[in-house]
Amino acid sequence: MAQERDEVLEALVDPEFAAAFERVAGEHHAAILAPLEQRLLLLQARGTPLRLVTRFSQGVARLQFADNTAVLINCDSPRRGIGPLGVAVARRRAILVTAVGLVDGRLQMRLRWDTHHVDVDVLGGDQAT
Numbered sequence: 001m002a003q004e005r006d007e008v009l010e011a012l013v014d015p016e017f018a019a020a021f022e023r024v025a026g027e028h029h030a031a032i033l034a035p036l037e038q039r040l041l042l043l044q045a046r047g048t049p050l051r052l053v054t055r056f057s058q059g060v061a062r063l064q065f066a067d068n069t070a071v072l073i074n075c076d077s078p079r080r081g082i083g084p085l086g087v088a089v090a091r092r093r094a095i096l097v098t099a100v101g102l103v104d105g106r107l108q109m110r111l112r113w114d115t116h117h118v119d120v121d122v123l124g125g126d127q128a129t
Contacts, residue, residue: 033107036071036125040100040109043069050095050111053086062126070126081118088113 025032042048043065052064059076075082088095098117099110107122 030102033102036122037100037102037107039069039125040071040097040107040122043067044097044100044109047096050085050089050097053082053089056126060123063120072123072126074121074123080120082120084116085111085118088116 056062093113095113
């Protein structure tokens with residue numbers, strides 16, 4: 001039964017449409033990320049500290065800053081280094097954005113506290129709680 005449903009779903013996928021969608025998304029990738037990048041650069045310029053790290057969903061964490069800016073980041077493996085970031089927040093360390101930029105087509109930001117730092121892949125914005 002499950003295989004039958006998979007075949008039905010595959011029949012609905014139009015390879016030409018999917019390819020066109022990927023092409024257009026690639027062409028406009030930088031323009032889509034530009035407003036979020038500008039927001040993160042503003043956090044960096046103002047020295048706005050990180051206040052909260054929470055789990056958003058499987059492999060995604062939510063960061064909320066003191067000005068209520070919220071972003072979603074990739075944390076799909078322990079290698080991402082998000083654990084120490086959560087500990088630093090719990091210990092009330094001053095955690096600041098020290099770098100923002102596109103790296104291999106991904107929006108990244110560096111968060112620094114004490115003598116530590118972590119580079120995270122930003123997936124998108126979110127609403128403040």
